[in-house]
Amino acid sequence: MLDVTEPEIPALIQRFPRLFHGRAPQCWSAIPPGWLALVSDLCVAIDGMLDDAQAERFEVVQIKEKLARLRFYFRFSADGAAPPSLELILNEQVRMLVDDAAGRSTSTCFICGGAGLLGQSDFRVLCAVHRRSAQP
Numbered sequence: 001m002l003d004v005t006e007p008e009i010p011a012l013i014q015r016f017p018r019l020f021h022g023r024a025p026q027c028w029s030a031i032p033p034g035w036l037a038l039v040s041d042l043c044v045a046i047d048g049m050l051d052d053a054q055a056e057r058f059e060v061v062q063i064k065e066k067l068a069r070l071r072f073y074f075r076f077s078a079d080g081a082a083p084p085s086l087e088l089i090l091n092e093q094v095r096m097l098v099d100d101a102a103g104r105s106t107s108t109c110f111i112c113g114g115a116g117l118l119g120q121s122d123f124r125v126l127c128a129v130h131r132r133s134a135q136p
């Protein structure tokens with residue numbers, strides 16, 4: 001079992017029982033403070049989209065920042081009864097929500113959640129205030 005030290009992950013597990021099933025994501029996960037609202041909005045959207053049977057098969061695999069972009073990996077366990085085309089559509093619908101959130105993360109300060117820009121040298125998304133305080 002994973003040792004979850006990031007406090008925001010247990011909070012999400014508690015808030016979205018249908019998506020996390022009371023368990024930490026399988027892979028190490030952490031969410032920059034400025035992106036917490038993005039991630040919980042994303043969870044609200046996914047939770048609202050899935051019916052109970054679909055949510056049962058849904059699993060969050062990992063949430064993290066990589067290359068200045070939110071990564072939210074998920075999977076559905078197979079449902080032998082559902083036609084493959086429906087499975088693809090379901091996957092695609094969740095993926096679109098994830099892509100939307102990931103797209104917004106690239107202009108959201110990872111510290112405060114304000115409007116941010118990607119730094120050319122450090123490859124981090126920061127607002128003007130945090131960009132200034134990040135200067136050496």
Ligand SMILES: [Zn+2]
Nearest residue numbers: 109112127130
């Ligand atoms: Zn900021």
